[in-house]
Amino acid sequence: MTRRRWLIHLVFRALAHRAGRTLLLLAVLAMASSLATALGIVSFSMGKRVAEEVRNYGANLVILPETARLDVGSGGLNFGVISEPAYLRQKEVEEALTKSALPGDRSSHLRGALRFRNSDLLVEGVNFGEIRRLFPWWQLRGRWPAANEAVMGSDLAARLRLKEGDMVELAGPKEPLRLRLSGIVSTGGEEDGLLFLELRSLQQALELEGELTQVRLLVTTEGESLTKRAAVLQRFLSKAKVTEVRQIARTSEGLLVKVKLLMALVTLVVLVSAGSSVTGTMSTTVLERSREIGLMKAMGGTRWELLRIFAAEAALLGLAGGVAGFFLGSGIAWFITKSVFTLSPEISPWFAGVSVGVSLFLALLGSLGPMIAVFRLDPVRSLRGE
Amino acid sequence: MQLVFKLIPQLIAWTVMVLLLLRGMPGRRGAVLISAVTGFSLGVAGYLLLSRLFPVTLPLGIIRSAVGGSFFLLWSVAVAALYRSTVRDFPLLRVERLVGTIYCAWGAPLLTGMVAGGIGASGLPRLDNSVLQLLAPLLLLLAGALLVLGARSAEQRLTSSLGVTPSAFLAALVALLLFSSSSSILLDLFAPLSMKVMKGTHDFVHQFMESILIPDHVFIRSAIWGYIGFLFGKEVGFWGGMVIWFTPALLIALAIRLEPLPSVAHIRQGAQRRRLLADAIRTKQYRLVIPALALVALAAAAYQSSFPNVEYWDPKPLAVTATPAGEIFIPRKGEVELEDGRLHKYLYKQGGKEVRFFVLLTPAGKLTVxxxxxxxxxxxxxxQSEGMVLCYYCKTLIPLDTVGKPGGCNPVPVPFTERGDGVHLDALTLVNSWSRTVQSTTSSKGGK
Amino acid sequence: MASTIIETAGLTRSYGDICALKPLELSVPEGEWLSVMGHSGSGKSTLLNLVGGLDRPTAGVLKVGGEDLLGRDEDGLARFRREFVGIIFQQHHLVPYLTALENVMLAQYFHSVPDEAEARFALERVGLGHRLKNRPGELSGGEQQRVCIARAIINSPKLLLGDEPTGNLDHKSTTMVLELLRELRAEERFTIIMVTHNQEVAAWGDRTIYLDDGVLVREERKTG
Incomplete structure (x- = not known):
């Protein structure tokens, strides 16, 4: 039998001898590391989810003309904006975007009113390609429009009793537009009350070539905050205002930060308390085993060899606790993410490393004091039973 | 001051090398010490002399080939060591028989010292002040000699059980040389090695594809292309380089591990038998320390090579736009001083394409795009570093004079017209040139 | 048999103000069985601990096997103990969670490498071949002490120290243990130093010294 295998054998025997205490220590280590793992998994999953959500909600920045007033997210018709029209120069915006070199995607919008059956109808000119990229959650019955076609919001279509395939004739300052409805869109938002058509044809119809009312941007926020990105862009735009969309992005970012902070705090508390309980248990063990330690020293074990035995014990406990903690933690994370946050946990084997690391660290750190006691123990006195 | 910090790792490596030489050749302290100091001085002097008389690439090339050659030697010794540890009656390698002779005690430190001295001298900066220019090598020499003495006293304090086998000794020496040479990007061997591996794989796969997989996409499902694409990646070069880099030291460690324990069956007293066995195991474990040290040094060398500790002038690209006629204009004087001899990077976006290019005034006084x-x-x-630009990918250095000439790893030149107010480029040509270049170098996926 | 294994000159050990061992001159020839007698607190255990390298003297010279133990640090003393000394205690001091065999192997582990066959042979030699796999709790006092003897001699020590090894044993077990020691000494030729306060046990030795209050007061050599 080699020395190493004997050492492991010895450690196992010692741990089995004090089964109750070993189980207690294992439980504490598994608990602590499982919590750390679970919190890690949850915050990782949330981070990923938030990034996804930011993408799903489309734009996170909006460029608006300086004088215009527009509340994003407040649905309904808002003729006030149109009665005091203010526009963005399409070219200026594009130049600014190139110069600021913001990473991300954008969509250009022009909103206006056209007459339909003797009443004003709110219409929006868009590039459908951009729409499909930026707003993938648009539910479309029918198909995306080709030339001389349009898409109508579902509320509006219901009100006007129109369905896909119907023709609409819109009157504006110039000659009337005849469009075929290729599909009906429903989003649950203000889009349901609008008619969407190709940006260029609306610009022509309203005689507003090269003008926009709004540009929505989907900027990836990797690392930098959205506010900073907005500020960068604002510098290049003198006649327009860059606003953050007060939609999900900001709130969920804030929420994520708060949740992460809370998790860090909880983890800290758990780790500290688990560490001190490890210290307590290990101290008792060492105290109880002082006679045995003295004996080993009397038999010719050096201080370092004794230290090695106890370090191996702690490491073994830490390892086992960490592995158990990983599975337990994954379970907890699964439960939390399913029941509280309604998202699926991103469990990767990398977290086993985190779990084992936390548990090993705790076990070794917690038994540091007791190990110093082992190191210092005087064989003569401990054998005499002092 | 910065110079001192730059040289510290090399001087430490030199100290450890001397320490190893002393430990590897016990009983010949005097010879080792004298020849080490001599070698170091020769190395420093030789480098300075050669770099004055010839272009700097000559002494650098000599050092590189010396270090590279020692690495090849290490490979053969490693294979031999492993073979011998499994096959008992293998005749001693000639090289190994040399270890322990008086020739080795004089020769090894001399050669090691020369290479280490050369590497150290190459790290010295060019100074304008002639007094300092003379003083710096002298200081280096002094430090080298003092460290030899330091290594001697350290070696005497080291536990006597730390034994060295000849192969492990060589492994650690070569590893330390590689480590100190990796501190300079001009001498680094790991980056070229991984580059070679990548190129080799690339060529092999290419030929394999062409001979077997014509016509394209007939036999192979698209998922497979993913794996084949991986073979072209930087990762292959890196990991392949790592394997070649670390294998010899690992082989030597393995050889030491596989060495049989002494036969103790004939000793009757149990305690004595066990003591002998335990001592043999301990000796073996101690012998593994040196190969472990070699592995650490190799890892440090690879790390230094991958994250070189040199500051480069690398400005953030400025975004530029083209006029409706498709012309990009960069003013001679404006936001940036175009003719200050430094690299100026620009970014041009068109559609989904982003083109990075730079404008530079070469030492010949000509602008190049x-x-x-x-x-x-x-x-x-x-x-950009002093007198050179560096390709971040393959770490090749390109002298500033040749920037603007096509070929090899030189930056691809772009046609432009220089007028009084600045530089004018054709956006379309730029984009096309970028697409052509980048397409052929990034996505070789899909064979042809 | 002429060489001395233990040589002391002015050996002193004091704990604070209390002097456990006054300057002591002692010389033990190799292979001797020395009994040390005295009341409790007379300094006999202190002497044993000093000789066994478990404790350090306050002053004086202590040479064991020709080497001055004062020159060794704590780990050096531990190495001395495992190479040179076997100790048998009054309380049996076996590791409770290891079997008899494993207790013996533990001594091998600290000395060099564990060797199960050799440990088994040592236990057979002390007559415990049938109790290899028993824990100390399952063994009688005499059996436990025999495990201790097997463990003490497993590393072929030059010096076997006994601190009242028979103190807790009945008469029959005492005789058995002492018989065993005598047999083993005949084979292995180690030196025995045994502390006891039992005149009868002391009589097994070649020589008996009497300590009182840390001073060697009397010396008796076995005659015939």
């Missing part, structure tokens, strides 16, 4: 990419490597771009 080039892509921030070369015809061979992935477009990781360039950084």
């Amino acid at each position: 080039d892509l921030d990419a070369c015809a061979i490597c992935k477009p990781d771009g360039y950084g």
Whole structure:
């Protein structure tokens, strides 16, 4: 039998001898590391989810003309904006975007009113390609429009009793537009009350070539905050205002930060308390085993060899606790993410490393004091039973 | 001051090398010490002399080939060591028989010292002040000699059980040489090695594809292309380089592990038998320390090579736009001083394409406009250091005089017209040139 | 048999103000069985601990096997103990969670490498071949002490120290243990130093010294 295998054998025997205490220590280590793992998994999953959500909600920045007033997210018709029209120069915006070199995607919008059956109808000119990229959650019955076609919001279509395939004739300052409805869109938002058509044809119809009312941007926020990105862009735009969309992005970012902070705090508390309980248990063990330690020293074990035995014990406990903690933690994370946050946990084997690391660290750190006691123990006195 | 910090790792490596030499050749302390100091002085002097008389590439090339050659030697010794540890009656290698002779005690420190001295001298900066220029090598010499003495006293304090086998000794020496040479990007061997591996794989796969997989996409499902694409990646070069880099030291460690324990069956007293066995195991474990040290040094060398500790001038690209006629104009004087001899990077976006290019005034006094990419490597771009630009991908150095000439890893030049107010480029040509270059160097996926 | 294994000159050990061992001159020839007698607190255990390298003297010279133990640090003393000394205690001091065999192997582990066959042979030699796999709790006092003897001699020590090894044993077990020691000494030729306060046990030795209050007061050599 080699020395190493004997050492492991010895450690196992010692741990089995004090089964109750070993189980207690294992439980504490598994608990602590499982919590750390679970919190890690949850915050990782949330981070990923938030990034996804930011993408799903489309734009996170909006460029608006300086004088215009527009509340994003407040649905309904808002003729006030149109009665005091203010526009963005399409070219200026594009130049600014190139110069600021913001990473991300954008969509250009022009909103206006056209007459339909003797009443004003709110219409929006868009590039459908951009729409499909930026707003993938648009539910479309029918198909995306080709030339001389349009898409109508579902509320509006219901009100006007129109369905896909119907023709609409819109009157504006110039000659009337005849469009075929290729599909009906429903989003649950203000889009349901609008008619969407190709940006260029609306610009022509309203005689507003090269003008926009709004540009929505989907900027990836990797690392930098959205506010900073907005500020960068604002510098290049003198006649327009860059606003953050007060939609999900900001709130969920804030929420994520708060949740992460809370998790860090909880983890800290758990780790500290688990560490001190490890210290307590290990101290008792060492105290109880002082006679045995003295004996080993009397038999010719050096201080370092004794230290090695106890370090191996702690490491073994830490390892086992960490592995158990990983599975337990994954379970907890699964439960939390399913029941509280309604998202699926991103469990990767990398977290086993985190779990084992936390548990090993705790076990070794917690038994540091007791190990110093082992190191210092005087064989003569401990054998005499002092 | 900065110079001192730059040289510290090399001087430490030199100390450890002397320590190893002393430990590897016990009983010949005097010879080792004298020849080590002599070698170091010769190395420093030789480097300075050669770099004065010839272009600097000559002494650098000599050092590189010396270090590279020692690495080859290490490989053969490692294989031999492993073979011998499994096959008992293998005749001693000639090289190993030399270890322990008086020739080795004089020769090994001399050669090691020369290479180490050369590497140290190459790290000295060019100074304008002639007094300092003389003083710096002298200081280096002094430090080298003092460290030899330091290594001697350290070696005497080291536990006597730390034994060295000849192969492990060589492994650690070579590893330390590689480590100190990796501190300079001009001498580094790991980056060229991984580059070679990548190129080799690339060529092999290419030929394999062409001979077997014509016509394209007939036999192979698209998922497979993913794996084949991986073979072209930088990762293959890196990991392949790692394997070649670490294998010899690992083989030597394995050889030491596989060495049989002494036969103790004939000893009757149990305690004595066990003591002998335990001592043999301990000796073996101690012998593994030196190969472990070699592995650490090799890892440090690879790390230094991958994250070189040199500061490059690398400005953030400025975004530029083209006029409706498709012309990009960069003013001679404006936001940036175009003719200050430094690299100026620009970014042009058109549609989904982004083109990086730079404008530079060469030492010959001519402006040149080039892509921030070369015809061979992935477009990781360039950084500027003293008198050179460096390709971030393959770590090749390109002298400033040759920037603007096409070929190799030089930045791909772009046609432009220079007028009084600045530089005018054709956006379309730029974009096309970028697409052509980048397409051929990044996505070789799909064979042809 | 002429060489001395233990040589002391002015050996002193004091704990604070209390002097456990006054300057002591002692010389033990190799292979001797020395009994040390005295009341409790007379300094006999202190002497044993000093000789066994478990404790350090306050002053004086202590040479064991020709080497001055004062020159060794704590780990050096531990190495001395495992190479040179076997100790048998009054309380049996076996590791409770290891079997008899494993207790013996533990001594091998600290000395060099564990060797199960050799440990088994040592236990057979002390007559415990049938109790290899028993824990100390399952063994009688005499059996436990025999495990201790097997463990003490497993590393072929030059010096076997006994601190009242028979103190807790009945008469029959005492005789058995002492018989065993005598047999083993005949084979292995180690030196025995045994502390006891039992005149009868002391009589097994070649020589008996009497300590009182840390001073060697009397010396008796076995005659015939």
